[in-house]
Amino acid sequence: MSLRRALRWSLPVGVSTAILAFLLARFDLAAVAAQLTGRRVGFLAPALLVYGAVSLWIEAVTLRRLVVPEGRPLPLGIAARMKAATYLLNLLHYALGAVGLATLLRRRVALPLAEASGVVLLVSVLDLAVVVSLAALGGLLVATRQPLAVQGGLVAGLVGGGLIGLVWIRRGGLGLLERLRAHPLLRVVRETPLRVLSEVAVLRVLFAAVFVVTAGAALASFGIRVPVAELVAGLAMAALVAALPIAVAGLGTSQAAFVVLFRRWADPQVVLAASLALSAGIILVRAGLGLAFAHEFTREALRARGEQEA
Numbered sequence: 001m002s003l004r005r006a007l008r009w010s011l012p013v014g015v016s017t018a019i020l021a022f023l024l025a026r027f028d029l030a031a032v033a034a035q036l037t038g039r040r041v042g043f044l045a046p047a048l049l050v051y052g053a054v055s056l057w058i059e060a061v062t063l064r065r066l067v068v069p070e071g072r073p074l075p076l077g078i079a080a081r082m083k084a085a086t087y088l089l090n091l092l093h094y095a096l097g098a099v100g101l102a103t104l105l106r107r108r109v110a111l112p113l114a115e116a117s118g119v120v121l122l123v124s125v126l127d128l129a130v131v132v133s134l135a136a137l138g139g140l141l142v143a144t145r146q147p148l149a150v151q152g153g154l155v156a157g158l159v160g161g162g163l164i165g166l167v168w169i170r171r172g173g174l175g176l177l178e179r180l181r182a183h184p185l186l187r188v189v190r191e192t193p194l195r196v197l198s199e200v201a202v203l204r205v206l207f208a209a210v211f212v213v214t215a216g217a218a219l220a221s222f223g224i225r226v227p228v229a230e231l232v233a234g235l236a237m238a239a240l241v242a243a244l245p246i247a248v249a250g251l252g253t254s255q256a257a258f259v260v261l262f263r264r265w266a267d268p269q270v271v272l273a274a275s276l277a278l279s280a281g282i283i284l285v286r287a288g289l290g291l292a293f294a295h296e297f298t299r300e301a302l303r304a305r306g307e308q309e310a
Helices: 003-026 029-034 038-066 076-085 087-092 094-109 113-144 148-171 175-181 184-191 194-221 228-243 253-265 268-292 295-309
Strands: none
Touching: 003 253, 029 268, 038 076, 038 113, 038 194, 038 268, 076 087, 076 094, 076 268, 076 295, 087 094, 087 268, 094 113, 094 295, 113 194, 113 228, 194 228, 194 268, 228 253, 253 268
8 A cells, every 4th residue: 555545544533533632632531421421322322223224214215216227216125235335434434435335336236337426426416515505504594693585585596506507417508518517427417307306305405304303312412402593504514524534434523513513502511522422323323234234345246256257
């Protein structure tokens, strides 16, 4: 392994370790640990299990709607197993998870690599758009406290911008950007029926909503009560920070974001404890699912080897 590659893979571990060490050094570690009571963990554990199950179901339905091999619906169980198998890779690096899912789509349902990558890219872009929209909308509402008519205008503007981009990709007409629009990675967007794209967009909004509810439950279990607008805006901003590919599974970056964004409503040590419990719980749930279905990659490796030897 080259030095450059070694640094690239070790950087997230170093960033997570450094930020967590900095945060824990600033607070009383014993006081943070004292917040992790059995009652709070007992309340949060079922919520995290439900989150793991519901979020995986949404992921599977999303793949089923976008991937139709040979005109037949993708079985929901296969879609769920493929997505669950990538969870361990996602914990290490988001790019690894994306590559893993594209590989499984190519091997399991014979989807061309460019099209498989396009499916993964579309879902990632939709998730980013949803989170950015929530962060922007929530931030504006919190900062301005505008009346309902203005709030409706903001929502309409965000939706309208997304629709304009969608229409351009599907119909073209911008000359110099036509080559970009025709890229194989955008084939899924160009050829998927609008009804299906709308359903997938709703599913991704639901996916974000499930996270907001779960994270809100985590904060509430530690006695942290945050108004809805501030909660949505803060969690969206924290999700954006955690999604930066500079830390392992967002560890450290998400804790720093939580402390900054929610310290107004509770002691920072309590916020830090709630964030650690939430992150650790999600990691454990997804690591468990990833381990349970890791054989999906082994199966594909054995199948590929058999094809080469045949």
